[in-house]
Amino acid sequence: MASTPVIETSRLSxxxxxxxxxxxxxxxxxxxxxxGEVFGFLGPxxxxxxxxxxxxxxxxxxxxxxxxxxxxxxxxxxxxxxRRIGFLPAELNLWPxxxxxxxxYYMASVRGDSKGIVKHADELAEQLKLDTTKRVRDLxxxxxxxxGLVLAMxxxxxxxxxxxxxxxxxxxxQQTFHEMMQGYRDKGKTVFLSSHVLSEVQAICDRAGILxxxxxxxxxxxxxxxxxxxxxxxxxxxDAIPDGLTAELRQSDAISQLDLNGSQATMRLLGDFDxxxxxxxxxxxxxxxxxxPSLEDIFxxxxxxxxxxx
Amino acid sequence: MTNGVILANTLRTSWKQVxxxxxxMGVLGVYIVFISSNSDIVEGYAKLFESLPPAVLQxxxxxxxxxxxxxxGWVVSIFVSEASLIxxxxxxxxxxxxxxxxxxxxxxDMIMSMPISRTQFILEKTIAYALITLGIILCCVAFPVxxxxxxxxxxxxxxxxxxxLNLYPGLLLVTVVTSLLTTILRRRSVxxxxxxxxxxxxxxxxxxxxxxxxxxxDLMQQLSFFYHASGEAIIAGTFNPTGTIGVIVIxxxxxxxxxxxxxxxxxxx
Numbered sequence: 001m002a003s004t005p006v007i008e009t010s011r012l013s014x015x016x017x018x019x020x021x022x023x024x025x026x027x028x029x030x031x032x033x034x035x036g037e038v039f040g041f042l043g044p045x046x047x048x049x050x051x052x053x054x055x056x057x058x059x060x061x062x063x064x065x066x067x068x069x070x071x072x073x074x075x076x077x078x079x080x081x082x083r084r085i086g087f088l089p090a091e092l093n094l095w096p097x098x099x100x101x102x103x104x105y106y107m108a109s110v111r112g113d114s115k116g117i118v119k120h121a122d123e124l125a126e127q128l129k130l131d132t133t134k135r136v137r138d139l140x141x142x143x144x145x146x147x148g149l150v151l152a153m154x155x156x157x158x159x160x161x162x163x164x165x166x167x168x169x170x171x172x173x174q175q176t177f178h179e180m181m182q183g184y185r186d187k188g189k190t191v192f193l194s195s196h197v198l199s200e201v202q203a204i205c206d207r208a209g210i211l212x213x214x215x216x217x218x219x220x221x222x223x224x225x226x227x228x229x230x231x232x233x234x235x236x237x238x239d240a241i242p243d244g245l246t247a248e249l250r251q252s253d254a255i256s257q258l259d260l261n262g263s264q265a266t267m268r269l270l271g272d273f274d275x276x277x278x279x280x281x282x283x284x285x286x287x288x289x290x291x292x293p294s295l296e297d298i299f300x301x302x303x304x305x306x307x308x309x310x
Numbered sequence: 311m312t313n314g315v316i317l318a319n320t321l322r323t324s325w326k327q328v329x330x331x332x333x334x335m336g337v338l339g340v341y342i343v344f345i346s347s348n349s350d351i352v353e354g355y356a357k358l359f360e361s362l363p364p365a366v367l368q369x370x371x372x373x374x375x376x377x378x379x380x381x382x383g384w385v386v387s388i389f390v391s392e393a394s395l396i397x398x399x400x401x402x403x404x405x406x407x408x409x410x411x412x413x414x415x416x417x418x419d420m421i422m423s424m425p426i427s428r429t430q431f432i433l434e435k436t437i438a439y440a441l442i443t444l445g446i447i448l449c450c451v452a453f454p455v456x457x458x459x460x461x462x463x464x465x466x467x468x469x470x471x472x473x474x475l476n477l478y479p480g481l482l483l484v485t486v487v488t489s490l491l492t493t494i495l496r497r498r499s500v501x502x503x504x505x506x507x508x509x510x511x512x513x514x515x516x517x518x519x520x521x522x523x524x525x526x527x528d529l530m531q532q533l534s535f536f537y538h539a540s541g542e543a544i545i546a547g548t549f550n551p552t553g554t555i556g557v558i559v560i561x562x563x564x565x566x567x568x569x570x571x572x573x574x575x576x577x578x579x
Binding site for chain 1: 313315316319323415416417418419420422423424425426427574575576577578
């Protein structure tokens with residue numbers, strides 16, 4: 001028998017405002033997140049990621065549709081659900097005059113077993129190198145984020161809902177965070193995280209959904225989603241680009257969207273680097289930069305290939 | 311249903327309000343009692359007030375100049391009228407502290423990610439601020455009463471204490487009305503404006519009711535919580551608890567409505 005999905009939404013919609021000022025933030029979202037997976041919710045700012053999360057937590061109410069978390073109704077059983085989940089909002093606001101320890105103790109008290117929870121919070125704080133004796137107002141944005149992670153994870157919830165979790169964390173801490181999420185998955189727990197950073201989702205998620213303008217465009221495994229073989233390449237030559245080299249760049253099947261500007265060339269490279277290196281080797285290359293595709297690029301590439309395949 | 315953690319936490323983080331407001335009002339009470347201990351001053355004021363028209367007398371917090379002839383009448387008229395106005399500000403602030411401030415600052419998302427219901431949140435926070443206001447009122451009672459004893463002033467201490475305690479239902483009303491407004495309107499600035507209008511309007515209704523005569527003026531006065539919070543009737547021995555009970559019933563209705571509204575709407579900005 002298949003286990004109950006940890007998150008299950010059915011035609012979930014949310015509209016803000018009324019009359020002519022009405023905005024559709026989420027449109028008929030139907031999806032499932034299974035136990036033991038790290039699910040990424042990808043989309044640009046304003047796509048509806050935070051709205052979805054706030055609906056799951058019963059902070060806002062749906063205009064239509066429903067959601068079930070851990071087999072319970074997101075609205076009717078919200079208190080029981082929140083007992084079993086941890087949450088980190090995108091914009092973390094806490095009582096500025098209180099110390100990390102005071103907030104940890106308060107939230108642990110509300111959750112019940114404060115002794116055990118506080119002990120685990122201390123372990124998490126140590127792992128994240130967070131000083132919990134400082135007042136919130138004295139913490140940097142990165143350290144506030146760490147405190148938010150401690151608060152979300154200290155009671156070892158079955159489901160973690162994280163909204164843009166690693167924004168503000170330095171690269172080393174991002175790595176620690178990724179390891180923590182993998183450890184979480186290894187324990188059979190579930191993580192639902194939203195992000196607009198593809199590399200983050202790529203690093204830790206098993207599956208991801210792409211949300212755009214409130215509409216879920218796709219839910220795919222990370223391998224399938226990120227299996228696009230192109231990069232953006234920027235080449236700066238010492239001198240003006242020779243005509244012959246320009247012609248070869250234009251003729252290459254691997255290169256598209258070529259933009260020439262004096263001694264610089266920007267292009268979209270499909271496949272291996274070798275054909276490009278052979279062409280640009282004719283000139284003196286001062287600088288070569290490669291950028292991974294943006295979320296939007298992936299999105300467009302994914303869809304153009306899907307449509308092409310039909 | 312309620313485990314009391316939010317109540318205890320609110321009291322732990324807000325007890326200083328009792329100290330500051332209580333001390334401030336207590337000093338005012340001591341000052342008024344100190345003046346009342348000088349019979350020449352009280353007699354002088356009584357003669358002055360007897361010569362004033364009702365509308366001007368009302369500005370000093372009394373509708374009957376005869377009240378100023380007794381020490382307890384003098385203390386209650388001056389102190390209760392000033393305390394009711396000043397503590398109305400505290401009551402509005404308490405109403406904002408129930409939900410609006412944490413919602414405005416974005417902390418509500420973290421609070422409501424914990425396993426507590428919206429009803430429990432409003433219930434425990436309202437009880438906490440009701441207790442804080444009670445603490446302030448008890449300071450308001452204690453300082454004048456102890457001063458009357460300390461200065462050896464001959465006054466009906468029971469009447470003075472009862473008159474000051476009678477402020478409590480009215481202040482609770484201001485708190486729950488403010489809380490209700492914030493649960494309906496979400497925008498704190500609009501709620502503050504309307505709560506201020508409620509307090510000022512209530513004060514003006516009481517002034518007009520005292521100064522004018524007729525059915526309309528009487529009705530306006532009955533609608534004012536300042537009228538029901540006034541200790542004059544207690545001092546005069548004509549206190550009818552119906553008005554106070556009415557205020558408590560309205561407090562209960564507003565409280566239930568604020569829970570209902572908070573349960574219905576989206577949280578956060």
